[in-house]
Each structure stands twice: as structure tokens, then as C-alpha cells.
Amino acid sequence: MSTPLVGQIINLLAAVLLLIVFAMLAQRRLLRLIHLFALQGAVLTLNTLVVAVTLHQSHLYFSVILNLVLKVIVLPWILIRLVDRLDLRRDAESVGNLPLIMLVAVVLVILSFNVALPISELAGTMTRGTLGIAMASVLISFLMMITRRKAVAQVIGFLSMENGLFFAATSATYGMPMVVELGIALDVLVATFIFGIFFFQIRETFDSLDIRNLENLKDRE
Numbered sequence: 001m002s003t004p005l006v007g008q009i010i011n012l013l014a015a016v017l018l019l020i021v022f023a024m025l026a027q028r029r030l031l032r033l034i035h036l037f038a039l040q041g042a043v044l045t046l047n048t049l050v051v052a053v054t055l056h057q058s059h060l061y062f063s064v065i066l067n068l069v070l071k072v073i074v075l076p077w078i079l080i081r082l083v084d085r086l087d088l089r090r091d092a093e094s095v096g097n098l099p100l101i102m103l104v105a106v107v108l109v110i111l112s113f114n115v116a117l118p119i120s121e122l123a124g125t126m127t128r129g130t131l132g133i134a135m136a137s138v139l140i141s142f143l144m145m146i147t148r149r150k151a152v153a154q155v156i157g158f159l160s161m162e163n164g165l166f167f168a169a170t171s172a173t174y175g176m177p178m179v180v181e182l183g184i185a186l187d188v189l190v191a192t193f194i195f196g197i198f199f200f201q202i203r204e205t206f207d208s209l210d211i212r213n214l215e216n217l218k219d220r221e
Helices: 003-026 030-055 058-085 098-122 130-147 151-173 178-206 211-220
Strands: none
Touching: 003 030, 003 098, 003 130, 003 151, 030 058, 030 151, 058 151, 098 130, 130 151
8 A cells, every 4th residue: 555545544533533623512412423423533532553564563553443342342341331321322412502613623724734734744655644643633522521411411521632642652652562452452341341330329319310409619618
């Protein structure tokens, strides 16, 4: 596979990843948000596979399997189970002033490209331009975390941030050491289980997953 073709494929996948993050930011239904997260994991897996085939690095093939199992299958399944157990399938969450939030997201994209431009100019053909998109994906995912009211959506935003960081590591540095990848994967999996327990505690205490109810704790003191 020629280097220019690989660069075009990676840039295309980066653009798709950014579009998915924008779709996640605007999505109100939790179940559809989880499906978009699984699609984001699939794009991340495909990008890692492209880099692995191009560079012939065996540890990247392990990353492909890890991403496919964890981010496309296991984590979405856990989140869907949580949504079912908490009876949130039909819940529609208000995301505030959506046009303003989307405008802020566009500003974050422009800012990310300007910050990443000096680094992108030093990168090879395969990674040129993708670092800015990865940084924008991380920032938009963080924006989703701080603009959502439901704890489940905030956790998905956190997981989406990790996907953006992994995309940057794969495209810009051609992968991380296997030990680091295993550690991150384990941390994400354990964090998801902890968040699940946290959801049930909030639901049991407040009969809702709206984090604004946590403000009631101050009133009780």
C-alpha cells in the first residue's frame, strides 16, 4: 500500500471520527449515543489496522483486536445493559442551547488545528492533519461531558476522549508500547464498572440520573 494512499485513508477516517463526535454532541437519545460510540470504536479499529498493515508492526495487530473487543463490543454492551437496567432507553436528554454548543465545538476545531499546525508540519505524510482532528475530538468530547446533565452521557464523553487520544497516538506515533495499551484498556474497563455502580447509587438515592440532584447534598448538610 503506497504512502500517499495510506495518508488519504487515515485523513478520511479522521474526518469520519470528527463527524461522529459532532453527532454524539448533538444526540439526545442515550441508546443512539452508545451506538455512535461503538461506531467511533469501529473507526478507531480500522485506523489502527491500516497503520498496522502499512508499518508491519505486530503489536499494532494486538491493538486492533483489543479495540475491536473492548470498544466495539464489550463497552457498548455494558453501557446498553446499564441503560436497560436503569430503564433509560426512551429517555431524551436536553443538551441546552444546541446551536451555541455546536458553535463552540466549531471554535474548538479551529483552535485545535492552529495549536497542532506546528507539530503537523513536522509529521510525515501519513499523519499530516490528523493530529488537529484528534485534538478537536478530545476537546469536543470534553465539551459533551460538561454540557450533559445525565451521568451516563458524561461517561460516554469520557470514553470518547480516550478514543481521541488513542487515535492521536496511533496516527502520530504509530502506536504505544503494548504494556501501556494494556494498562489503559484495563483502566477504562475498570472505570466503566465503577461508573456503573455509581449510576445505581445515584438512581437509588435520587430516583434520577440527573447530576443536578447532587446539589441536594449541600442542602442536607
